[in-house]
Amino acid sequence: MPVRSDPDTGPPSNRSNTAVIVIDFQNEFIRAKGKLHGDVQEMMEQTGMLQKVPHVVNAARESGALIIHSPVLMTGGDKFKDEDWDPHAYGAMDNLFVEGTWNSEFYSLVQKYV
Numbered sequence: 001m002p003v004r005s006d007p008d009t010g011p012p013s014n015r016s017n018t019a020v021i022v023i024d025f026q027n028e029f030i031r032a033k034g035k036l037h038g039d040v041q042e043m044m045e046q047t048g049m050l051q052k053v054p055h056v057v058n059a060a061r062e063s064g065a066l067i068i069h070s071p072v073l074m075t076g077g078d079k080f081k082d083e084d085w086d087p088h089a090y091g092a093m094d095n096l097f098v099e100g101t102w103n104s105e106f107y108s109l110v111q112k113y114v
Helices: 037-047 049-063
Strands: 019-023 066-070
Touching: 019 049, 037 049, 049 066
Parallel strands: 019 066
Antiparallel strands: none
Protein backbone atom coordinates (compact mmCIF):
# COMPACT_ATOMS: atom_id res chain seq x y z
CA MET A 1 0.00 0.00 0.00
CA PRO A 2 1.46 3.42 -0.91
CA VAL A 3 2.34 5.76 1.95
CA ARG A 4 2.13 9.55 1.75
CA SER A 5 4.00 11.95 4.01
CA ASP A 6 1.44 14.64 3.17
CA PRO A 7 -1.87 13.34 1.83
CA ASP A 8 -2.62 16.58 0.00
CA THR A 9 0.66 17.29 -1.76
CA GLY A 10 3.14 14.48 -1.16
CA PRO A 11 3.78 11.92 -3.85
CA PRO A 12 2.90 8.33 -2.99
CA SER A 13 5.81 6.19 -1.92
CA ASN A 14 6.37 2.50 -1.53
CA ARG A 15 7.87 1.62 1.83
CA SER A 16 9.76 -1.30 0.31
CA ASN A 17 11.93 1.08 -1.71
CA THR A 18 11.79 4.27 0.36
CA ALA A 19 14.39 5.59 2.79
CA VAL A 20 14.95 8.79 4.72
CA ILE A 21 18.60 9.77 5.09
CA VAL A 22 19.37 12.12 7.97
CA ILE A 23 22.85 13.62 7.63
CA ASP A 24 24.77 15.25 10.51
CA PHE A 25 21.61 15.83 12.58
CA GLN A 26 23.67 16.11 15.75
CA ASN A 27 23.83 18.50 18.70
CA GLU A 28 27.01 20.11 17.34
CA PHE A 29 24.85 21.70 14.62
CA ILE A 30 21.30 21.52 15.98
CA ARG A 31 21.60 22.85 19.53
CA ALA A 32 22.47 26.44 20.46
CA LYS A 33 25.42 25.23 22.57
CA GLY A 34 26.91 23.34 19.60
CA LYS A 35 30.10 24.82 18.16
CA LEU A 36 28.71 24.85 14.61
CA HIS A 37 25.16 25.95 15.40
CA GLY A 38 25.82 29.54 14.33
CA ASP A 39 26.72 28.34 10.83
CA VAL A 40 23.30 26.73 10.28
CA GLN A 41 20.94 28.53 12.66
CA GLU A 42 19.50 30.97 10.12
CA MET A 43 18.78 28.25 7.56
CA MET A 44 17.22 25.99 10.20
CA GLU A 45 14.92 28.83 11.26
CA GLN A 46 13.98 29.78 7.68
CA THR A 47 13.08 26.21 6.76
CA GLY A 48 11.49 25.16 10.05
CA MET A 49 13.79 22.16 9.99
CA LEU A 50 13.67 21.39 13.72
CA GLN A 51 9.89 21.14 13.58
CA LYS A 52 9.65 19.27 10.27
CA VAL A 53 12.37 16.63 10.46
CA PRO A 54 10.95 14.81 13.52
CA HIS A 55 7.58 14.53 11.73
CA VAL A 56 9.18 13.24 8.53
CA VAL A 57 11.25 10.65 10.41
CA ASN A 58 8.23 9.57 12.47
CA ALA A 59 6.05 9.19 9.37
CA ALA A 60 8.77 7.17 7.68
CA ARG A 61 9.18 4.94 10.73
CA GLU A 62 5.43 4.36 11.01
CA SER A 63 5.24 3.43 7.33
CA GLY A 64 8.07 0.92 7.62
CA ALA A 65 10.50 2.91 5.48
CA LEU A 66 14.20 2.61 6.14
CA ILE A 67 15.75 5.41 8.26
CA ILE A 68 19.47 6.04 7.82
CA HIS A 69 21.36 8.38 10.12
CA SER A 70 24.77 9.41 8.83
CA PRO A 71 26.64 11.12 11.67
CA VAL A 72 30.06 12.72 11.84
CA LEU A 73 32.07 10.95 14.54
CA MET A 74 35.62 11.80 15.51
CA THR A 75 37.95 10.76 18.30
CA GLY A 76 39.43 13.29 20.72
CA GLY A 77 42.24 15.22 19.08
CA ASP A 78 41.01 14.59 15.52
CA LYS A 79 40.49 17.64 13.33
CA PHE A 80 39.03 18.30 9.94
CA LYS A 81 41.71 18.62 7.30
CA ASP A 82 42.61 22.27 6.80
CA GLU A 83 41.45 23.18 3.29
CA ASP A 84 41.67 26.36 1.24
CA TRP A 85 37.93 26.20 0.51
CA ASP A 86 36.89 25.93 4.18
CA PRO A 87 35.05 29.23 4.83
CA HIS A 88 34.28 28.26 8.44
CA ALA A 89 37.84 27.23 9.43
CA TYR A 90 36.62 23.89 10.81
CA GLY A 91 40.20 22.60 10.56
CA ALA A 92 41.24 25.01 13.30
CA MET A 93 38.48 23.92 15.71
CA ASP A 94 39.07 21.39 18.47
CA ASN A 95 36.81 18.59 19.66
CA LEU A 96 34.12 18.66 16.99
CA PHE A 97 31.75 15.66 16.97
CA VAL A 98 33.85 13.69 19.49
CA GLU A 99 32.35 10.21 19.79
CA GLY A 100 30.62 9.61 23.11
CA THR A 101 30.08 13.32 23.87
CA TRP A 102 26.94 15.45 23.88
CA ASN A 103 28.15 17.23 20.72
CA SER A 104 28.09 14.03 18.66
CA GLU A 105 24.72 12.79 19.92
CA PHE A 106 21.80 12.53 17.53
CA TYR A 107 19.16 15.24 18.10
CA SER A 108 16.88 13.87 20.85
CA LEU A 109 13.53 14.72 19.22
CA VAL A 110 14.44 12.56 16.23
CA GLN A 111 16.47 9.89 18.05
CA LYS A 112 13.36 8.21 19.45
CA TYR A 113 12.21 7.41 15.90
CA VAL A 114 15.48 5.92 14.71
